[in-house]
Amino acid sequence: MVKQLPPIIQVGDVLLSSEILTEKFCCDLSACKGECCVEGDAGAPVTLEEIGEIEDCLDAVWGDLSASAQAVIDKQGVAYTDQEGDLVTSIVRGKDCVFTFQAVLQGDCSSPCVTLCALEKAYRAGRTHFCKPVSCALYPIREKKLGEGLVGLNYNRWAVCKMAIEKGKQEDLPLYKFLRDPLIRRFGEAWYQELLDTVNELTHQGYL
Numbered sequence: 001m002v003k004q005l006p007p008i009i010q011v012g013d014v015l016l017s018s019e020i021l022t023e024k025f026c027c028d029l030s031a032c033k034g035e036c037c038v039e040g041d042a043g044a045p046v047t048l049e050e051i052g053e054i055e056d057c058l059d060a061v062w063g064d065l066s067a068s069a070q071a072v073i074d075k076q077g078v079a080y081t082d083q084e085g086d087l088v089t090s091i092v093r094g095k096d097c098v099f100t101f102q103a104v105l106q107g108d109c110s111s112p113c114v115t116l117c118a119l120e121k122a123y124r125a126g127r128t129h130f131c132k133p134v135s136c137a138l139y140p141i142r143e144k145k146l147g148e149g150l151v152g153l154n155y156n157r158w159a160v161c162k163m164a165i166e167k168g169k170q171e172d173l174p175l176y177k178f179l180r181d182p183l184i185r186r187f188g189e190a191w192y193q194e195l196l197d198t199v200n201e202l203t204h205q206g207y208l
Contacts (some may be wrong), residue, residue, distance in 0.1 A: 003106040005207045014187065019155040021199055021208065024168030025175040031163035034115030036139060038096045039160060042082040043089030053130040054078045057119060061126040064118040071100035137182035152186060186191045
């Protein structure tokens with residue numbers, strides 16, 4: 001019999017919502033068309049260091065950006081402070097991230113265009129050394145600074161990701177495994193191994 005898992009799990013200095021261990025998730029671009037990059041009322045959270053990295057990438061991605069996005073960047077830069085006081089990527093028309101562009105999935109010219117990230121495209125082509133903000137890579141996990149060196153990670157449920165939930169269930173892929181590489185990028189290999197050890201111990205104790 002599976003025991004009731006505590007709502008919060010601590011791994012090092014990180015407090016995780018237990019849903020990150022239990023919920024299944026796997027992005028399905030062919031189904032969602034990258035809607036998470038163009039919906040919402042603010043850009044993606046970024047750090048000052050990431051803003052500098054993004055500015056260094058502008059020449060490599062400029063040709064992929066829309067004229068509207070280029071105008072926004074020329075006017076206010078690659079990021080701004082939102083209503084909550086957080087630094088976020090600049091957006092177009094109150095929702096689209098300036099670094100999005102439309103493309104057709106390889107081998108599927110009959111399908112509608114999907115929204116992709118110009119920063120990630122340039123990185124994968126070897127034209128830059130910066131992929132994209134870690135907040136984008138970690139989604140649907142959202143990070144929050146809690147004070148005293150602690151960081152909180154929460155699972156952000158959003159209707160646009162419903163097909164990712166279905167695909168995750170089909171592939172039996174927990175969120176923490178789907179986001180393995182972004183979690184390692186953010187917290188390091190040793191931390192991720194500690195997370196795996198915690199999951200194994202919780203499983204042994206009958207919580208998972």
